Amino acid sequence: MPHSTIDLLIATIAAASVTALAATLISRVLASLREGGVVRRFLCRTVRTCLRLRATGAEHIPARGGVLILANHISYADAVAVQAAAGRTVRFLGTRKLLRHPIMRWVFRCFRVIPVDPVQPRDAIRRALRALRDGDCVCIFPEGHISEDGQLQPLHGGFELLARRSGATVVPARIDGLFGTVFGRGAGRAARLTAMGHSGAWVHFGPPVPGGILTRATAARLLGGNTRAARLGKPVWPKPPARPATRTAGKTQTTINP
Secondary structure, three states: OOEEEEEEEHHHHHHHHHHHHHHHHHHHHHHHHHOOOOHHHHHHHHHHHOOOEEEEEEHHHHOOEEEEEEEOEEEOOOOHHHHHHHHOOOOEEEHHHHHHHHHHHHHHOOOOOOOEOOOOOOOHHHHHHHHHHOEEEEEEEOOOOOOOOOOOOOOOOOOOHHHHHHEEEEEEEEEEEOOOOOOOOOOHHHHHHHOOOOOOOEEHHHHHHHHOHHOOOHHHHHOHOHHHHHHOOOOOOOOOOOOOOEEEEEEEOOOOOO
């Protein structure tokens, strides 16, 4: 057998081996992103540390079965905050425009994000409905975009259909402490860079609500909004848990709640 043929055969075997090894590593990383995976636990702990995240009410989220989380949207970090606080793997809906960026395509694939076309959202609704019926936990930000003033904006439709047809447990979530920080909007750049040092983020999950009676007005009330659709009044959300006092140079310093 000629040397060129042998060299080609060796190169082909080496390339196939590298490809198989890369595929194995990728599959293991993806598996670690699932429930209880090492990578997932590490990422959640990192998020909790970076955001100084406090999570309450996670006991309202069933460990198994379809769950639809409805959350307000005040920053770019809302999705990772909800994921770190929920205690189980959460799938999100994200705008298809983000798929133009290679990194975001990787993120969508790894975390099984459901892409949404604002012009034709029916396909995303069908995929979300299938995910809920398969027992996944899906989070939706009904406002559709990040709030400009930190208050709940008018809600877009679609989540009511998911709540009625999926039979999933519907859990409202309130995110606080991220508006006006580097992760959100509402303040000057210098103020946003220093805001996270004061209180940190907080995610609270409220008690489940019947999906059959869910409307935009009731969802706005559940999310603590003050929009025109929320004239029914605000829910009583608990205050964020106080951080333990820390001693610095012989003095006691307590973090103030947002």
